[in-house]
Amino acid sequence: MADVNRGNRPLSPHLQIYRPQLTSITSILTRISGNALLLGALLAVWWFLAAASGPEHFAIADGFITSWFGDLIMLGSTWALWYHALAGVRHLIWDTGRGFELQTAETLGWAVIIGSVVMTIFTLIVV
Structure with a gap:
C-alpha cells in the first residue's frame, strides 16, 4: 500500500484550493433554472385555476x-426559460461529441449566459 500522508491535506476540494470554472457554474445554474421553471409553472397554474374558480379567487391570484x-x-422565470433552453442546446452540441475543447466550452458557456440575458430583454420589449 502506498505511503500517503492524508492528515496534511483536505479530504475534498474547497474554495481555498478549488476555483469553480465557468462550465461548472453554468452546469449548476442549469439545474437551478430547471427548478425555478417548475416554481414559475406552478404560479401560472395557480393563476389559471383561480381564473376558473371564480372572480374572488382570480382577484387574489x-x-x-x-x-x-x-x-x-x-422576470426570473423568463430568464430561467431562456437560460435553460440555451443550456439544453449547448448540451445537445456536447452530445454530438463536439465542443469539449476548453476554449469552445468557455465560449459556449458565455454564449448561454449572454444569450439568455439578451433574449430575456428582447422578450420583455416584445411582450
Missing part, C-alpha cells in the same frame, strides 16, 4: 402575479 414581487418572479 391576479393581484399577486401583477404585484412587483410577481413581476420579479415572472
